[in-house]
């Protein structure tokens with residue numbers, strides 16, 4: 001019997017994010033894996049031989065036997081989830097978009113390009129309208145849509161209700177980012193065990209520029225960046241999964257503790273209401289315990305798609321401070337792209 005699901009491909013299928021795609025797509029009600037591609041190191045090998053699965057769920061048997069194909073658009077399905085390093089994405093993703101594919105990308109290569117939507121469906125799904133300006137879309141029907149950097153996404157989900165209700169004047173954020181955020185094999189164990197590395201290349205710049213675009217306003221064919229001042233300090237820590245962030249904000253309008261809490265807990269998950277299967281019922285879960293959220297206990301909330309917030313309290317420098325935790329390879333990567341693809345389908349961009 002023919003499947004009624006939409007066939008999808010994964011570019012960079014053998015990496016940390018590619019493996020998450022395999023896991024999240026395994027029982028997906030709308031999409032099914034039809035094509036896998038990676039570098040010439042993996043090309044021509046069965047997936048199970050090309051990569052050792054480093055997740056807690058078993059590798060699906062039909063995927064284990066699928067051949068890893070060259071990263072070329074010929075014969076690829078029309079929906080491509082891309083999990084490539086930025087330098088490679090910059091070269092390959094346009095080839096797929098020009099060939100008529102919807103490229104749902106994780107990489108930073110095109111996030112800041114003015115006609116490329118940078119989207120978190122709970123926050124700025126309306127920015128998908130930028131697709132109409134893309135040359136690829138006009139010429140072949142293909143396009144590129146991106147999700148943000150894994151540390152920007154948790155922060156922006158938590159800031160969005162505050163920005164909407166009170167306006168944000170300035171943000172000071174310090175991250176404690178998991179090792180899985182560096183891909184595989186990532187940071188050498190001798191560098192990270194018992195250590196904190198106070199540097200992640202280009203991460204602070206990405207957080208600052210992406211946060212402004214995500215919370216910006218769509219104005220015709222471009223996004224006007226949000227005007228707040230922001231500084232980010234990014235650190236790599238010896239945690240497997242889950243980026244924790246200490247955030248201070250100054251608001252444009254005064255707000256008390258209860259009003260901020262109500263904004264956070266009342267934040268609606270629009271994609272959940274639209275029926276997107278990967279959307280968590282709660283985009284934000286507020287944790288009232290004094291010492292939470294913590295990655296060990298809270299990272300898998302909402303199947304890894306819910307952003308945990310806690311420790312809301314006054315800040316002696318800005319107005320308020322709190323802690324944010326989000327799963328970097330699910331909410332911050334494969335799950336984010338999957339949710340973007342679901343929103344694209346709901347909005348008619350996959351027809």
Ligand SMILES: NC(=O)c1ccc[n+]([C@@H]2O[C@H](COP(=O)([O-])OP(=O)(O)OC[C@H]3O[C@@H](n4cnc5c(N)ncnc54)[C@H](OP(=O)(O)O)[C@@H]3O)[C@@H](O)[C@H]2O)c1
Pocket residue numbers: 011012013014015016017018037038039040041042043071083084085086088106107108148149150180181182183184185328329332333
């Ligand atoms: N890890 C995270 O938490 C996270 C979060 C958000 C965004 N991202 C972004 O997602 C992207 C992928 O990250 P990752 O952590 O999954 O990286 P990774 O583990 O290093 O995986 C990279 C993938 O790209 C493939 N690849 C490398 N060179 C290629 C080439 N020339 N042609 C085709 N495929 C090639 C690799 O294939 P081989 O196995 O054959 O080498 C592998 O499948 C990056 O842009 C990253 O910044 C990652």
